[in-house]
Amino acid sequence: MNEAIKVGVIGLGTVGQGVLRLLKDNADEITRRVGRPLRVTYASVRDPNKPRDCDLSGVTTVADPMQIARDADVDLIVEAIGGISPARELIETAVGRGISVVTANKALIAEDGNRIFDAARQTGASVAFEAAVAGGIPVIKAVREGLAGNRVERLAGIINGTCNYILTQMQEKGTSFDEALRDAQRLGYAEADPTFDIEGMDSAHKLTILASIAFGVPLDYASVSVEGITKVTPQDIQIAQVFGYRIKLLGIAKRHATGVELCVHPTLVSEKAMIAKVDGVLNSVVVHGNAVGEVGFYGRGAGGDATASAVVADLCDLARTLGVDARHAVPPLAFQPEAVQPLPVMAMADVPSAFYLRLLVADEPGVLSKLTTILAAHDISVEAILQREPHGEDDATVALITSVIPQHRFDHALTEMRALPFVREDAARLRVEKFE
Numbered sequence: 001m002n003e004a005i006k007v008g009v010i011g012l013g014t015v016g017q018g019v020l021r022l023l024k025d026n027a028d029e030i031t032r033r034v035g036r037p038l039r040v041t042y043a044s045v046r047d048p049n050k051p052r053d054c055d056l057s058g059v060t061t062v063a064d065p066m067q068i069a070r071d072a073d074v075d076l077i078v079e080a081i082g083g084i085s086p087a088r089e090l091i092e093t094a095v096g097r098g099i100s101v102v103t104a105n106k107a108l109i110a111e112d113g114n115r116i117f118d119a120a121r122q123t124g125a126s127v128a129f130e131a132a133v134a135g136g137i138p139v140i141k142a143v144r145e146g147l148a149g150n151r152v153e154r155l156a157g158i159i160n161g162t163c164n165y166i167l168t169q170m171q172e173k174g175t176s177f178d179e180a181l182r183d184a185q186r187l188g189y190a191e192a193d194p195t196f197d198i199e200g201m202d203s204a205h206k207l208t209i210l211a212s213i214a215f216g217v218p219l220d221y222a223s224v225s226v227e228g229i230t231k232v233t234p235q236d237i238q239i240a241q242v243f244g245y246r247i248k249l250l251g252i253a254k255r256h257a258t259g260v261e262l263c264v265h266p267t268l269v270s271e272k273a274m275i276a277k278v279d280g281v282l283n284s285v286v287v288h289g290n291a292v293g294e295v296g297f298y299g300r301g302a303g304g305d306a307t308a309s310a311v312v313a314d315l316c317d318l319a320r321t322l323g324v325d326a327r328h329a330v331p332p333l334a335f336q337p338e339a340v341q342p343l344p345v346m347a348m349a350d351v352p353s354a355f356y357l358r359l360l361v362a363d364e365p366g367v368l369s370k371l372t373t374i375l376a377a378h379d380i381s382v383e384a385i386l387q388r389e390p391h392g393e394d395d396a397t398v399a400l401i402t403s404v405i406p407q408h409r410f411d412h413a414l415t416e417m418r419a420l421p422f423v424r425e426d427a428a429r430l431r432v433e434k435f436e
């Protein structure tokens, strides 16, 4: 049999263990694809007493992950510890000695990827990161390679499994936010610090990577406007449903005449759109290319096995091209490094959208007509509106969906609405995104 390709795995948590399991369970299939077996020979284990759901026989375990990055006799390395440091130093050390790395670390790629890819280019090593976006969905490969003939106009997606799981549980089972989050953590979906999931930063990391690959712009996490799901209430989920919508946390990267929109926020999507039906831990990315039109991908966005599927796919790619200078292969960010150019990122105030608004108002006559008069004065049409009578002491609720307008116009109208004596509170304002 051909000599095995030796793999070092740094970090044996949800993803690392999944990689070991998959390489073992599907060893025959993988060997037939690659031409040589892939064998984990080294793994870094911080706590040797922790019970693990993978077989470590034949694997040399070390406490210090730098030992693997710097010295171990391996052909390829998997980084699965997460976070910025020491993950960055480990990857830079490995590529510095010409060892290619597979990482699932979207935070690191989004925030320091430009520097990491430069370091890898110095030696001709690769840094592969399919698992970093939308878990098991092979969306990096699809956009980078499969859509290379297109100018990408828009990319939008559900790219955080934890948030989609929470929103689905709240909508379908009436589960509380906190309970649904606890379940997502137990199932291995959430980040080590789940704030990254629920406050939208994890989606923003992934959107940064997708936007770069789609538009040929440098990775620029700081330019993404981010809002998470912590303010989404069961009431908004329920009213959206009455209007025929679902609320999803979307990442959106879109070209406009004056620049690109880069944002993550809870969004109303029509229940008729395919993406509205993507529930639970599933992710979905919808890409509009000028030649192909709209293309959609969906699948498991988090969890050990699904993520390991993407890590192992990258390992197979790199194993097949061991010894080949990565500077002659597909560039990591899809475009030739010297052709990667920034585009102006639009301020959210200028980005056009339809809006959902929920107001708490005093229960008195003429409320709807006064609100719609203000909207009409700002040339904003109302596509749907409802009013709910108060329960007991509560205020009444008015909810509406507007036509597509720049946010600043909507905000001016909202300022005037807030000043009306019967308006108690603008309780929710969400964007609405349309799909084919």
Ligand SMILES: NC(=O)C1=CN([C@@H]2O[C@H](COP(=O)(O)OP(=O)(O)OC[C@H]3O[C@@H](n4cnc5c(N)ncnc54)[C@H](O)[C@@H]3O)[C@@H](O)[C@H]2O)C=CC1
Pocket: 010, 011, 012, 013, 014, 015, 016, 044, 045, 046, 047, 063, 065, 080, 081, 082, 083, 086, 104, 105, 106, 107, 131, 132, 135, 188, 189, 190, 191, 192, 301, 302, 303, 304, 307
């Ligand atoms: N869990 C998931 O569904 C997905 C996770 N990812 C990414 O994969 C990476 C790993 O995530 P998980 O496996 O879920 O995390 P985890 O917390 O389950 O595992 C991380 C492991 O790395 C070890 N570790 C952390 N710092 C270390 C250090 N300095 N030295 C040695 N070991 C260290 C921890 O002890 C733990 O065993 C992260 O970048 C995450 O964002 C990506 C896609 C999906």
Ligand SMILES: N[C@@H](CC=O)C(=O)O
Pocket: 132, 134, 135, 159, 160, 161, 162, 163, 189, 190, 191, 197, 202, 301, 302, 303
């Ligand atoms: N915490 C992330 C894991 C995968 O990237 C998520 O929930 O999507």
Ligand code: NA
Pocket: 130, 131, 132, 133, 134, 135, 136, 137, 138, 139, 140, 310
């Ligand atoms: Na992926």
